[in-house]
Amino acid sequence: MQINPHLGISQLNVHIGDQQILKNININFPNKAITAIIGPSGCGKTTLLKTMNRLIENSRGVNITGKVLINGQNIYDDYEDLTSLRKKMGLLAQRPTPLPMSIYANVVFGLKLHGIKDEKILQEKAEKYLRIASLWDEVHDRMRDPASKLSIGQQQRLCLARGLAIEPEIILCDEPTSALDPISSKKIEESFNELKQEYTIILVTHILRQARRLADYVVFMYLGEIIEFGPAKEIFENPKEQLTKEYIGGLIS
Numbered sequence: 001m002q003i004n005p006h007l008g009i010s011q012l013n014v015h016i017g018d019q020q021i022l023k024n025i026n027i028n029f030p031n032k033a034i035t036a037i038i039g040p041s042g043c044g045k046t047t048l049l050k051t052m053n054r055l056i057e058n059s060r061g062v063n064i065t066g067k068v069l070i071n072g073q074n075i076y077d078d079y080e081d082l083t084s085l086r087k088k089m090g091l092l093a094q095r096p097t098p099l100p101m102s103i104y105a106n107v108v109f110g111l112k113l114h115g116i117k118d119e120k121i122l123q124e125k126a127e128k129y130l131r132i133a134s135l136w137d138e139v140h141d142r143m144r145d146p147a148s149k150l151s152i153g154q155q156q157r158l159c160l161a162r163g164l165a166i167e168p169e170i171i172l173c174d175e176p177t178s179a180l181d182p183i184s185s186k187k188i189e190e191s192f193n194e195l196k197q198e199y200t201i202i203l204v205t206h207i208l209r210q211a212r213r214l215a216d217y218v219v220f221m222y223l224g225e226i227i228e229f230g231p232a233k234e235i236f237e238n239p240k241e242q243l244t245k246e247y248i249g250g251l252i253s
């Protein structure tokens with residue numbers, strides 16, 4: 001397995017109140033590939049994703065030990081300002097979160113925040129990232145319309161474009177197609193397939209078929225632990241652990 005540990009997690013434990021949600025997580029995510037995180041509801045997938053951009057800190061009563069390393073830097077020690085951390089990480093949530101402004105303003109929001117003012121550059125980037133998110137053809141003639149006019153599936157692609165526009169290194173996604181219509185889901189999946197040439201994508205999904213279609217590597221979690229991690233083909237066709245076999249075989253859900 002070729003691993004470039006540019007995103008890695010070491011001895012990570014997360015407690016919320018007196019409940020241990022994540023147990024001794026150790027993993028190096030493969031670079032420029034899609035790693036799917038699968039496992040039953042409540043096993044800690046979302047929590048694990050939230051530790052990677054420090055969104056977890058917003059939960060009450062949370063206690064985190066261990067390290068999340070980006071290019072060798074522990075994000076809990078070395079990133080004082082969350083803006084520079086989050087610039088490295090795009091996050092696509094389960095439901096689209098468009099800003100209450102136009103389609104165009106949504107895509108260029110992060111760019112403006114980072115000081116780009118030249119309208120020509122902003123327009124070029126808006127087109128580029130809307131194309132990558134497979135939304136350009138549907139919105140290019142109504143860029144000044146409010147984003148809220150778009151369908152949920154279009155809004156999710158807009159959020160993908162907005163995330164990509166800040167040119168992150170890593171894209172974190174939490175069940176990004178679960179609220180979408182089949183056509184938008186397919187378009188998002190197609191975008192991911194192209195994006196993995198350039199980005200490290202961590203995809204939480206409870207849809208096993210989606211993991212089969214997209215993932216290069218798979219992490220199987222159960223009750224807050226990583227049970228098995230490996231190339232998707234191995235996990236799906238020849239899992240080593242009994243629990244993984246049962247989950248893939250539909251015996252536990």
Ligand SMILES: Nc1ncnc2c1ncn2[C@@H]1O[C@H](COP(=O)(O)OP(=O)(O)O)[C@@H](O)[C@H]1O
Pocket residue numbers: 016021039040041042043044045046047048059060
């Ligand atoms: N803010 C929170 N406060 C208390 N318990 C939480 C909180 N967030 C998650 N949990 C608990 O942590 C466990 C893992 O949740 P989560 O990471 O959302 O799982 P998944 O995404 O795999 O469904 C669940 O038992 C859930 O109830």
Ligand SMILES: [Mg+2]
Pocket residue numbers: 045046047174
């Ligand atoms: Mg979840």
